[in-house]
Amino acid sequence: MRALFLIILLCVSDFLWAKDSETGLGVVPELSLSYNFGYYKLSSKIESFQSFYEKINSNETWNYAYEQTDVQLFVGRSLNPFSSLALGYQYGIGSGDKNTHRIIQQYAYAITPGAIKWAHRIRADQTFYQDDPMKFRFRYRFSFELPLQGQSVDYNEFYFVSTNELLYALQDSKQEYEYRLAFLSGYFFGNNNKLQFGAEYRVKATDSSNKQNVWIRLRYIFNI
Amino acid sequence: MSRVLILSLGLLFGSNLFAQEKTEREYRVDQKEVPIKAVQWINHNLKDVSKIKWFYEQSTGKSSYEAKLRKSKTQFSIEFDTLGIIEDIEQRYDWKKIDNLTRITIEKYFTTTYKKHQVIKIQKQFVGDSQELSALMLNDDQTGVEVNYEIEFHGKTETENELWEGLFNEKGELLQLRRIQQKPKTNLEF
Numbered sequence: 001m002r003a004l005f006l007i008i009l010l011c012v013s014d015f016l017w018a019k020d021s022e023t024g025l026g027v028v029p030e031l032s033l034s035y036n037f038g039y040y041k042l043s044s045k046i047e048s049f050q051s052f053y054e055k056i057n058s059n060e061t062w063n064y065a066y067e068q069t070d071v072q073l074f075v076g077r078s079l080n081p082f083s084s085l086a087l088g089y090q091y092g093i094g095s096g097d098k099n100t101h102r103i104i105q106q107y108a109y110a111i112t113p114g115a116i117k118w119a120h121r122i123r124a125d126q127t128f129y130q131d132d133p134m135k136f137r138f139r140y141r142f143s144f145e146l147p148l149q150g151q152s153v154d155y156n157e158f159y160f161v162s163t164n165e166l167l168y169a170l171q172d173s174k175q176e177y178e179y180r181l182a183f184l185s186g187y188f189f190g191n192n193n194k195l196q197f198g199a200e201y202r203v204k205a206t207d208s209s210n211k212q213n214v215w216i217r218l219r220y221i222f223n224i
Numbered sequence: 225m226s227r228v229l230i231l232s233l234g235l236l237f238g239s240n241l242f243a244q245e246k247t248e249r250e251y252r253v254d255q256k257e258v259p260i261k262a263v264q265w266i267n268h269n270l271k272d273v274s275k276i277k278w279f280y281e282q283s284t285g286k287s288s289y290e291a292k293l294r295k296s297k298t299q300f301s302i303e304f305d306t307l308g309i310i311e312d313i314e315q316r317y318d319w320k321k322i323d324n325l326t327r328i329t330i331e332k333y334f335t336t337t338y339k340k341h342q343v344i345k346i347q348k349q350f351v352g353d354s355q356e357l358s359a360l361m362l363n364d365d366q367t368g369v370e371v372n373y374e375i376e377f378h379g380k381t382e383t384e385n386e387l388w389e390g391l392f393n394e395k396g397e398l399l400q401l402r403r404i405q406q407k408p409k410t411n412l413e414f
Contacts, residue, residue, distance in 0.1 A: 078385070145409075151250050
């Protein structure tokens, strides 16, 4: 439903203004480390965006390009067995010297009513740029995890996970709408390790352009 | 072949676990791998059921086979030992359907033990021998059958805020309490 709304929105805005259109394809390796102590949790991750295909309007290029590396650190506290609050900081290392600082606030809720575990996440973040004004973002993500063996995801078992996220951003007076959809297969192994592999599709509409990307994701999650 | 691997891994991880924790592992198995006695019991005693899903279950120090199915829109899970002998029947249940006096007793346990609580899932458990459970399924005859309630709930005390599984008897008295060990969900939060 939300995706449909966004698609309509994109079509309408495209109709009104002739905009640049960009398409990209790339890979994102990601490493995530988490540590629980009582009801608190420290979570960090590093992810790096590297693209190898780009199409701007009708110009196609197959070229490797480093996009950005993000380093994140979160401190979270669980409110009950289902929900948690977290505060985070992200340092973004862009190409050239386009580095950014970001602060993040989030509320997450996850529950397992049956075999499927589903989760909601609400986030607000503020990004600080060297030369540009601050960007505010509000995001909502719905995800679910489905065991592929048995009734729950246990050690040494495969699972499937999908995430759906809507983002709204405001920078100065410029607005951005973004939708992200990911399908990943995962493997839960050893003592709290997860390995996820899959693809994420992102579509973003700004005042001047429409951008869509497919990112091949490989994520390793380690809970200490 | 994979059973051996699973078993040894189960033992490896099982040894790290505390006794009061609820730790169960379930593996989907084909009906061909299930003891024939168990399959026959179901065929004999349950009519008009949905497709049966079979699981091989390991909890601390115990293995069993479990059949999950629906009968008149109600979820059942029927447990057998490794020889195919029936152990118990569990049926999804509603809080409001629990007998009044029993419900009051359980509610009293919740309100006196926890600052906050929320019931998540209830299963009515029937324990008995093969004939008794057969009479229960075919003729709704409860003679000799022990009835318990297995309740999964969220309970918050001054010091703990956890998910629990409580086993209550027919009178609503607590027989056993286990903490449900939650799996990490970092991938869904961050």
